[in-house]
Every structure is written in structure tokens, then in C-alpha cells.
Amino acid sequence: MGQEQTAIRTITSIDVARVAGVSQSAVSRAFSPGASISPETRRKVLEAAASLGYRPNRIPAIMLSGRSYMVGVVIGGLENPFYATAIERLATALRESGLQVLLMHVDDALTLDSALDQLVSYRIDAVVTSLAIGSEAVAQALCALRIPVVCFNSSLVGPWISTVNSNNHGAGRIAARLMVERDVTRPVWLAGPTKNAASRARGEGFRMELQEAGIPETERIRLQGNDTYDSGYEAMRRLQERGIRPEGIFSSNDMMACGAIDALREEMGLHCPDDVIIMGYDNIPQAAWRSYGLTSFDQRTGRMVTRAMELLDEALEKKDSPFSRTCVVDAQLIERNSTARTG
């Protein structure tokens, strides 16, 4: 072990080049993401590196080039399984592009500003964020970094900001059409937090389609939730207190829809789909669980991540010039028991 210790501490790319019989720059290329090198040369380098216990050091290259191949990924709450899945897919896609994830979890104790300061000191190449916050101040803070920013389901606008959105508005319309088809009286919209831009767009599409179908505002119900299971449960209780027996509900996410399904059954004795139909958004794993069988809009995270990577690649190629695009991915309605036709 003693000898190995010394070896690991002192082996450099020069040693590897010598053993592999290649140039030092070939060693460097073998360990650089996307660099041009023949498979044969790369094999020689990797074998020599392994035999010597050599580990490449990216820090000097970062210092010289200013590019770290790290992307700051800023996330909010992973308690929604949708975000957990999305972050895994994103991490995999970034890695396949030779990029690493410098993760920043922004919660109440940490503002986005201070998160960005910390990330930027590592000379990150770009920021990817799924935060639903959409203030002017946040957009300005992001653009001040002067590096590419890619947002998911966001209303942020700025010269450095690109966005990949689910077709939230279009999905809201589809949900409304299903309500109309099924002759639902007084369709219910269970909204997420008002600061959530995606939720606002879903509600707006739902509202507009119902309006156009001739269902007046007095015949529509809007309930406020906060994207959690508990808030969906509580929303149904408030409906019960008002003496309203719902026939059809569109929930801004699946977590709230699961809470609503449980409350409908436990508190009001109503079952899906016989008494009430319900639709959610995100297609989280729990939507497919037998207790719920929840019809839901799948955002097609895989496709959204692919689009995000394309935007990121394009933005990084622009080097120090601003780059801004918006990309919309249609959600796919996954129909399950909660909207099944009965009778």
C-alpha cells in the first residue's frame, strides 16, 4: 500500500504518455469529453493510466479555458416524484454529453441569488433549473451570470434564458374537452400555487376551453391547492363543507389528485370513476398504483430533457453571446380508471 500511495500522488500525464508511447497532448485528449482521438490511441492511454494509477486532473484545464464542464442544476422540492425522475434523466443526459452536475437545492433557507453566487465561483458552464419561480428579479439575476440558462416549465424571460415547457395550456384544453364530453356539471379546477407558471397555464387552458364550450364562470369551480397531497385532500373537504358534490376534477398535479381521490372516498363516500372523474398532471409512479388508477398528463420528461440538451449545446456553442429559445413539448394523456367510461 505504501508504494501505491506515493505513486498515486506523483504520477502525471507525462508518465502516462511515456508508458503509452504517445504524446502528452494525446493523454490530455483521451480524458477530455468530446476531444478528437483514435480509439486505438485512447485504449493505449487508458491502459497506461490504469497500470500507473494515474488520475486526470481537470482543474488546470478549467483555469486556462474558463470552461469547467460543470452545469449548475438548481432544484426545488424533490418530494414530488416527478422532479426526482426528471433530475435523474437530466443527470444522465448531461453526463452523456461529458458534463457534470453541480447540484444546488434551493429551499426557504437559501435564496436563488446566494445559490448562484456559490455555483458561479466554480466557473459553471451553464445553469439548468426546474424551479417554477418566475419573477423579474430572478430572470435578471440569472442573466447577470452571462452564461446559458435552461429552464423547465418556467415563465422566466431574458436574453440568456431558454425554456422547455410542457404544453400546459393545450393540456388544460384537453382536460376541459373531456369534462364537456362527459357532461360534467360544474367542472372543478384544483390549482397549484399561483407563483407556479405551469399551473397557471394549465388552469388558463382549462378555463378558456370551458368558456368557449359555453360553460359560464358561475358553473365552474376553482379550488386553491399548493401541489401537495394534503392540499388536495383539504380542498375536497372545503368542497364538502360548501355542500358541493363534484362530478369532474382537473388537478394541476398528481400529488393533489391522489389526495383528492382519498378525500372523496374517505370523507364523501364518492368513488372514481362512477361518481366523479379526475385527471392529474405529471404521471408520477403513484398514478399507476391500484389505489389511484389516476388518469394523468405525462410530460414526456425524456423528450423534454432531450430538447433541453439541444438548447444547451446550441447555447454553449455561441460562447459568450446571449442565446434564447422556447420549446414546447406536448403532454400525453395517459387514461386510467379515474376517467374510465362506466355504465
Next chain:
Amino acid sequence: MGQEQTAIRTITSIDVARVAGVSQSAVSRAFSPGASISPETRRKVLEAAASLGYRPNRIPAIMLSGRSYMVGVVIGGLENPFYATAIERLATALRESGLQVLLMHVDDALTLDSALDQLVSYRIDAVVTSLAIGSEAVAQALCALRIPVVCFNSSLVGPWISTVNSNNHGAGRIAARLMVERDVTRPVWLAGPTKNAASRARGEGFRMELQEAGIPETERIRLQGNDTYDSGYEAMRRLQERGIRPEGIFSSNDMMACGAIDALREEMGLHCPDDVIIMGYDNIPQAAWRSYGLTSFDQRTGRMVTRAMELLDEALEKKDSPFSRTCVVDAQLIERNSTARTG
């Protein structure tokens, strides 16, 4: 905007020092985690930095010190909500210690070896991992890095590896005692993947306690799952095919327990707790959802993360010397409807 652009690109710590009226090293300390600096000096530096649009660059310091203040966090599947919550807590705790998370998601396409190579090239200070894999080869690969490694619920052993485990074995015994108290005939153990060290320990504690209580092996049932909802569902179907009507089940995690509860109801018409009692592990949010009301062992993630941070701090203080400790945190049984006393 044009003027700002130039400013951001060229401002250095020397400019900040001049405007703040402090030394350049004071500027450096103001932006270094844990560095000694008076609040007044720090305030001056931060104000000057803000007014100039200065952004600190940690890369030169990493190059000189070899310390990046980045910790490589290696995760497996976030589809289990337990890991999603744990990673959030860990990210927050690391950040509060002035450390950043360089995230690596290891899946089938990426082996741990290649993940570690990528992480190490960024000169990470340490590795924290929740991967349940426990082979000798993995332990050797980790120790070859010669940096502190902290594992959760792992059986990995090595001079550089510290571990924080839930008291899996003890919890298994508690679950078994509940089975005995309730006069459960033929208690069922629903196991996670055999490579999962935590699951093995839970099953072993369960087995030993039942053994000591005089319940022979022929009166115990072992079902194999893979930690997913579907595998819990399927395990119950296999039980049904064997004509067995279970009275009590201990599931190695909550995901499988939720699948089991749904299968018991949908496929066998059995309800908790009247017909069968069931216990899970992890206390995921869904355990508290009304469709499940699942009794579960809470790992007390907050405490486990605190212990991990203590081990990490101690290991980092040792600099280049190996450090290895094991720490066990008792799980807390959260009793819900699925084991409620009836009649």
C-alpha cells in the same frame, strides 16, 4: 449593459480590495467557507464586490490547495421517495458546511468505477453515497481514491470508508416481536434485492427474533421482491397462487408494502388491519396517504445526515490519513392503520 459586460469580465479581487479598503487576502477570506474574518471586514468586501459586479473564482484556490470543497454524491434510484428526501437533506447539510454537491447518478449504463474517475478529475474532497451495493471490488475502488468516503446503509468496509446505518437488524427484531404479540401465524418477510445490505440485515433481525420466540422455519414465509411497488404486488399474487392467506407481513421497504396492500385488497379481498397486518420501512410520504396508512420504520434521515456530516468533518480534518467509523441510528416505528389493534 455593454459597460457592465466589460466590468464583469475583468474585475478581480484586487479591485474589490481597493474599493473596500482592505487587503487582497481579506477579499479571498470573505469568499472562503469557514475562513477567519471579522463581520465588519466581510460586510465591506461583500458591498464592494456587489457594487463592482465581482464574482469570486474558486478554481485557482482549488489548484493551489488541492481542496475543491466539492463532495461527490453518488446516488442510485431516486424513484424511491425515501432517497429523494435524503438527498435534499444531505445537499442542505453539505451546503451549510460550505461544501458543494457534485452529483453522479449511477445506473446500468454507468459503473461506479467510471463515475469515480469522472468525479476525481474535479479533485473532490470526499464521496458520499447511498448506493446499497456492497462488493469487495467497490470498496477497493473507493479506497483507491484515498479520500474520505461516507456510505449510508452499506456493508462496505475499508480504511477510508465510514458508514451510517439505520439499525436495520434491531428494527427487524421489533417487527418480529409485533408479529408474535399479535399471534400471527406464519409471518411473512418480503425481502428487497439480495445485494441490498440493509434489506439483508432487516430480514436477519426478523428471522432471529422469530427463531428465539420459538417460531420454527417451517412456520415462516420468505418472499423475494426488488424494492418496487410492482414486486410487492406480484409477491402477494404468488402467495395467493400457493393458497396462502397471510396474517402478518414485514416488508423491507414501503414501496413494496404499498404494492402488497393493493394486491391484498384487489386480488384477495383482504384488508389491513382486520385481515392482515403489515409493516414497511422508510416512512415515505405515501405511507401516510389514506389509501395505505402504512406502519413503517422511519430511518430518521435528519439524524443520519447529521451523523454523516460529523464523520465527514472528522475525516476531512485527518487530511491524507485513512479514517473509518461506523455509526448506527435507531429507526423509529411510526404506527398507523395497517397494524392498528382491532376488535
